[in-house]
Amino acid sequence: MSKNNGKKISATLLAAICTGLVATTSLRTGLSIGIAVSIVLILTNLIMNIFKDRAPSNMLILFYMVLVAFLTSIIYIITQAYLPELIAELGVYMPILIFSVCIIVQIVSGEENYSINIALKTSIGFILALGVIGIVREVLGKNYTAMLEAPAAFLTAGILLAIASGIFNKKAI
Amino acid sequence: MKIDAKWTLILVALVIVCSIATGGIYVALEDKIAENDFGDGDDIDISTLLPGATDLKKIDIDIPEDGSIRDVQGAYENNELKGYLIKTDTEGAYSTISLAVAITTEGTISGIEVLSHNETEGLGDEIADEEFTNRFKDKTADSLLKLVEEDTSADDEIQGLSGATISAQAVVDGVNTAVEFYNEQLKGGN
Structure with a gap:
């Protein structure tokens, strides 16, 4: 079970990272999106605990989507008020990204228990990955502007994944 | 189901x-x-409105409550104050005209730009053309400007646009609002 769980988290994480790549032009944006997604993901799964044993299981995803949309809107509004520099860089992509990542995490993991455990693990991995990709692209982007273009995000993610696989001597996925 | x-x-x-x-x-x-x-502050190229200036920075000043002045920024070249960029709204024939007026610290209007308007196409919209806005260039901010229909004979006169008197007058009014604000609040440094 635990092995299966690990595999599930890796696949979920990879799907989330690929969606989040657009925000990784610098360490700051990468980390910010990572943290924002984590807050929404963890809070949503927490609140889902109220519904998951009571509501019909085929309706749970609807509750999940409403909650994600709600929390994303709130985070977007608060960011607009207190971190305008971030909005200047990410603009409307910020809420779009948070919402997409949270939905994709739910769909890919196929998790019907809405467990905090998986949300927490995915979040930590997501913040770390976006932070590392962000810092690599920011540093290299100073000399090679191509690193700030979209394809470079996938290249960076792929190479980092290969390095990570090498270090841990096993398949990352 | x-x-x-x-x-x-x-x-x-x-x-x-x-x-x-x-x-x-x-x-x-x-x-x-x-x-x-910060609205449309970013798309103004201050170096064309106020030659020599490179940056716009917020300055600490009270903007009148009546809404005639929308924003006032300082224009700097290497942290040296060269002048001010004053944004005003003025009522044209059919729409609100937003202006940016650059006035140097010496008290000269170095340039104006029509930021947005919705005046009649082909007539009133000539207020946004450089041919018209350039008429304000290098006018003194010591006195208010007057719109005249014929060729200008005095330094404080601006030649109007035929067929767009109201729009042109609105621009002159807007510039005058900025000039008044400059004389009351900004003149002589702050």
């Missing part, structure tokens, strides 16, 4: 509660968000 009426209602209720909460938070933070929105 069985539709659960009770939970459908709960879902609808949840959507309504979430909407109200989002709306409430937005209203609570609305002022703060508006404060952060």
